[in-house]
Amino acid sequence: MTTPAVPGTPRIPEAVHRRRWAILGVLMLSLLIVVLDNSILNVAIKTISTPEPTGLGATQGELEWAINSYTLVFAGLLFTAGLLGDRFGRKRMLLAGLAVFGIGSALAAQSGSPGELIAFRGVMGLGAAFVMPATLAILMNVFEREEQPKAIGIWAAGVGLAVAIGPITGGVLLDHFWWGSVFLINVPIVIVAVILMVVLVPDSKDPKPGRIDLVGVALSVIGLVLLVYGIIKGGQLADFTDPAVLATVLAGLAVLVGFVWYEKRAEHPSIDISYFKNRVFSAAITAIALVFFALMGVTFFSVFYTQSVRGYTPLQTGLLMLPLAAAQLIFAPRARLVVDRFGVRATCVGGLSVIAVTLAAFTIFDSDTPIWVLEVVFFLMGTGMAHIMTPTSVVIMQALPREKAGSASALSNTFRQVGGALGIAVLGSVLSTAYRGGVEDEMRLLPEGMRHTAGESIEATLGAAARLGPRGDGLVSAANDSFLHAMHVTALCGAGVALVGVLVVALFLPGKPPAAAASAPAEPLDREPAPAGR
CATH class of the missing domain: 4.10.860 (DNA Excision Repair, Uvrb; Chain A)
Incomplete structure (x- = not known):
C-alpha cells in the first residue's frame, strides 16, 4: 500500500485505493467511446459524402461541420461540465454524460440529411463534455500523487487504443452495414460503461466549487x-x-x-484567467492545442488520400492507420521514463519536432508512393504524439490542487478540442481552396450550375465525373492531381504549426531538474497560480 501523505490521515480511502486500477479501466472505457466516435467517423467521411442511398451526399463543408459541431459543443461546455462535476459529483455527471452521448449516437445513426447529422453530433458533444473531464478528475482522486504520472500515462494510452480500434471498427461496419452503424456501435459500449461505473467508481466533489x-x-x-x-x-x-x-x-x-x-x-x-500566469501551465496547454490542430487537419485529408486517390476501402484505411495508434499505445505509458531521463522540455521538443517532420513528409506522397512509407510516417507521428500528451497532461494536472482536478482536466480538454476544431476548419479550408484552384479549369466540362458544388472536394468532383461517363476521365485525372497538390500545401501548413509548438515548449516548459531536487515536490506548480475563491 502507498504510504499516506500525512501519518494517520490517508488521502484516499483504503477500499478505493485497493480497486484503483479497476476504476482506471472503467474510466478508460468511458474515455474510449468519446475518442472512438471521432476516430470511427474519420474512415466514414468519404462514405457519408457519397450520394444517397449509400451516404448523405454531404459536401466537404458539411463534413467539416459534422466533425466540428461535436468538437465545438464539446469544447464550449467542458469547463462548465467540470464545474458541475466539482459541485454535484463527478460520478453523477459522468453517468449523465454517458446517457446523453448514447442517445445522441442512436439519433445520429438515423439521420436523414447532413443537417440532422450535424445537429445530433452536437448532442453527442454535449454528452462527451460531461464524460471527458470527469474521467481525469476521478483518476486524480483515486491515485496518490506518486502514482499519478503512471496512471495518466495509461489513461493517455487509452486515447491510442481508441484511435486504433475506431478506424478498424468503422471499416468493418461499413463493409457490412450502412453508414449509421458507425454511430450505433456506441450504444452497447455506453450501457456496459454505465453498469461498471455504478458498481466500481466512487463519487467525489470539490468542497469549494465555483459557480456556473x-x-x-x-x-x-x-x-x-x-x-x-x-x-x-x-x-x-x-x-x-x-x-x-x-x-x-x-x-x-x-x-x-x-x-x-x-x-x-x-x-x-468559467475559466480563471489567472491560471495562465503560470508560464509552464500555459505552454503545456498551448502545446496540446497545437498538436491537435495539426493532427486533426491531417487526419481529415489522409482519409481522402487513401480512399479517393489510392482506392482503399474503409476497412483497409482503418488498418493503414493502425501504426499511428500502435505507437501511442506503446510509447504513451513509457513517456514518463523519457521525462525522468531528459526532462519535460527536451521530451516535448523532440515529440513536436517528430510531428513537424512527419507532417512535412506528406509532401512526398503521390498516387503511387509505396504504402509502407505512409505506415512509417504514421508510426513516427504516433510516437511524437505519445511523447507530448503524457508529459503535458501530467504538468497540467499537477499544476492545480487535487480538488481542482475537474478544472484542470476541463482546461486541458477544452484547448485540445478547440485546437482540433480549428485544425479541421483552417487546414480543411486550405485544402478546399488549394483544391478548387487546381481543378477549376477542368470544370468547363460540367454545366455551369454544377461547377461550384463539384469543385468543393475531390468526392464531389469524382461524383460529377461519373455522371459524364467516358468524357469525365480527364476530370478524374485532374481531381487526383489537384488533391495531391492541395494535400502537400495543407501538410506544410500543419508542419509550420507544429514548429510553432516546438518554439513554445522550448522557451517555457521546464528542463530536467537538478538531481538533488528531482525527488522534491513540485510546489511552485501547486502554489501558482492560486485557485479561484481561495
Whole structure:
C-alpha cells in the first residue's frame, strides 16, 4: 500500500485505493467511446459524402461541420461540465454524460440529411463534455500523487487504443452495414460503461466549487462558432477576402476577446484567467492545442488520400492507420521514463519536432508512393504524439490542487478540442481552396450550375465525373492531381504549426531538474497560480 501523505490521515480511502486500477479501466472505457466516435467517423467521411442511398451526399463543408459541431459543443461546455462535476459529483455527471452521448449516437445513426447529422453530433458533444473531464478528475482522486504520472500515462494510452480500434471498427461496419452503424456501435459500449461505473467508481466533489458562468459559456460558444463558420465558409468559396467571410471571422474574434475581458472581471469565471500566469501551465496547454490542430487537419485529408486517390476501402484505411495508434499505445505509458531521463522540455521538443517532420513528409506522397512509407510516417507521428500528451497532461494536472482536478482536466480538454476544431476548419479550408484552384479549369466540362458544388472536394468532383461517363476521365485525372497538390500545401501548413509548438515548449516548459531536487515536490506548480475563491 502507498504510504499516506500525512501519518494517520490517508488521502484516499483504503477500499478505493485497493480497486484503483479497476476504476482506471472503467474510466478508460468511458474515455474510449468519446475518442472512438471521432476516430470511427474519420474512415466514414468519404462514405457519408457519397450520394444517397449509400451516404448523405454531404459536401466537404458539411463534413467539416459534422466533425466540428461535436468538437465545438464539446469544447464550449467542458469547463462548465467540470464545474458541475466539482459541485454535484463527478460520478453523477459522468453517468449523465454517458446517457446523453448514447442517445445522441442512436439519433445520429438515423439521420436523414447532413443537417440532422450535424445537429445530433452536437448532442453527442454535449454528452462527451460531461464524460471527458470527469474521467481525469476521478483518476486524480483515486491515485496518490506518486502514482499519478503512471496512471495518466495509461489513461493517455487509452486515447491510442481508441484511435486504433475506431478506424478498424468503422471499416468493418461499413463493409457490412450502412453508414449509421458507425454511430450505433456506441450504444452497447455506453450501457456496459454505465453498469461498471455504478458498481466500481466512487463519487467525489470539490468542497469549494465555483459557480456556473452562463455568460462566459455563451460568449465562448458563440465566438468559436462564428470563427469556425467564417473559416469553413472561406474555404467553400475559395475566397477569404469575401466580405461575409471577413465579417464573420472578425465578429468571432471580437466575441472571444470580449469573453476574455469578461472572464478577467467576473466574480465566478468559467475559466480563471489567472491560471495562465503560470508560464509552464500555459505552454503545456498551448502545446496540446497545437498538436491537435495539426493532427486533426491531417487526419481529415489522409482519409481522402487513401480512399479517393489510392482506392482503399474503409476497412483497409482503418488498418493503414493502425501504426499511428500502435505507437501511442506503446510509447504513451513509457513517456514518463523519457521525462525522468531528459526532462519535460527536451521530451516535448523532440515529440513536436517528430510531428513537424512527419507532417512535412506528406509532401512526398503521390498516387503511387509505396504504402509502407505512409505506415512509417504514421508510426513516427504516433510516437511524437505519445511523447507530448503524457508529459503535458501530467504538468497540467499537477499544476492545480487535487480538488481542482475537474478544472484542470476541463482546461486541458477544452484547448485540445478547440485546437482540433480549428485544425479541421483552417487546414480543411486550405485544402478546399488549394483544391478548387487546381481543378477549376477542368470544370468547363460540367454545366455551369454544377461547377461550384463539384469543385468543393475531390468526392464531389469524382461524383460529377461519373455522371459524364467516358468524357469525365480527364476530370478524374485532374481531381487526383489537384488533391495531391492541395494535400502537400495543407501538410506544410500543419508542419509550420507544429514548429510553432516546438518554439513554445522550448522557451517555457521546464528542463530536467537538478538531481538533488528531482525527488522534491513540485510546489511552485501547486502554489501558482492560486485557485479561484481561495
